[in-house]
Amino acid sequence: MIYAIASGKGGTGKTTVTASLAALWDRPVIAVDLDVEEPNLHLFLHPELTSEESACMEIPVLDAARCTLCGECAAFCQFKALSVMGKTLLLFPEMCHGCGGCLALCPEKALSPGGRELGQIVSGHFRTDHSSSGRAQDAGFLMGRLRVGEAMSPPLMRQVKARLPQTPGTDILIDSPPGVSCPAVNAVMDADVIVLVTEPTPFGLHDFRLAVEAFRPLGKPMGAVVNRAGIGDMGVQDFCRAQGIPVWAEIPFNRAVAEAYSRGEVVARAVPELHAVLLALMARMQGAAATSISTANPAEVRHA
Numbered sequence: 001m002i003y004a005i006a007s008g009k010g011g012t013g014k015t016t017v018t019a020s021l022a023a024l025w026d027r028p029v030i031a032v033d034l035d036v037e038e039p040n041l042h043l044f045l046h047p048e049l050t051s052e053e054s055a056c057m058e059i060p061v062l063d064a065a066r067c068t069l070c071g072e073c074a075a076f077c078q079f080k081a082l083s084v085m086g087k088t089l090l091l092f093p094e095m096c097h098g099c100g101g102c103l104a105l106c107p108e109k110a111l112s113p114g115g116r117e118l119g120q121i122v123s124g125h126f127r128t129d130h131s132s133s134g135r136a137q138d139a140g141f142l143m144g145r146l147r148v149g150e151a152m153s154p155p156l157m158r159q160v161k162a163r164l165p166q167t168p169g170t171d172i173l174i175d176s177p178p179g180v181s182c183p184a185v186n187a188v189m190d191a192d193v194i195v196l197v198t199e200p201t202p203f204g205l206h207d208f209r210l211a212v213e214a215f216r217p218l219g220k221p222m223g224a225v226v227n228r229a230g231i232g233d234m235g236v237q238d239f240c241r242a243q244g245i246p247v248w249a250e251i252p253f254n255r256a257v258a259e260a261y262s263r264g265e266v267v268a269r270a271v272p273e274l275h276a277v278l279l280a281l282m283a284r285m286q287g288a289a290a291t292s293i294s295t296a297n298p299a300e301v302r303h304a
């Protein structure tokens, strides 16, 4: 099952929650950092990194000697990455989405495939605290890291997701980018369950509403985590009640959490009071996934 941990805005504690869940997860698991603009899950899980590779996107390269300036490629490109200006075909590589359409349609074969580096894909492994047998187990780790100056994260995110092994019985925990724009939707769209982390403030509620609005049409089971509960008001809980969104966890504000965070520690390990809260969150997420399978396709339950 795939679980996406998301948030309508940054700074809610999404990565803190993801790291704790990954450390406590009681089944085979891979933790994936898809917050490729600012990946920081590794700072808490401290995985042993075993490989790093460059991720590239195919973009066109022009052979000006062949180009007749017919303009067909520029007319086709929906992203305005090509433009005929006087006697020159201009190419704006940073605007290219790599669809390959212009290469296929150029009648003069004046465009050939080239590459633009998107960033790196890093993989490794870490130790969780528990398994069904009660022993620590080895878990997978995967992370995308966008190149500084690169504007488009979804192509890199897709390449990270394409490297996920299709191992039956292995769960995937995704640390999603904050917000509700393209990268955030890209991160949650393949998930079986979405966890929305927020905080009990007017700002938290505002962006939580946006996230519910953006992700609800995907039709996936969704639950809320109210982080730093007690510092603000009950607006998020009231909104969840009105919208029929279950609150799967309320993580009380605790100075020890901030201290553990600043030391790069998994808070569920460092703050014993939170251990039970996060284990209960894990159980609710797994319960939502099981319910969604049985509702969607009873045959799948037999194989879950």
Ligand code: SF4
Residues within 6 Å of the ligand: 066, 067, 068, 069, 070, 071, 072, 073, 074, 089, 105, 106, 107, 108, 109, 110, 111
């Ligand atoms: S379609 Fe080919 S020939 Fe026409 S403008 Fe584009 S690159 Fe040049």
Ligand code: SF4
Residues within 6 Å of the ligand: 059, 060, 076, 077, 078, 079, 080, 081, 082, 095, 096, 097, 098, 099, 100, 101, 102, 103
């Ligand atoms: S590959 Fe697609 S997005 Fe890129 S320049 Fe060609 S048509 Fe435009």
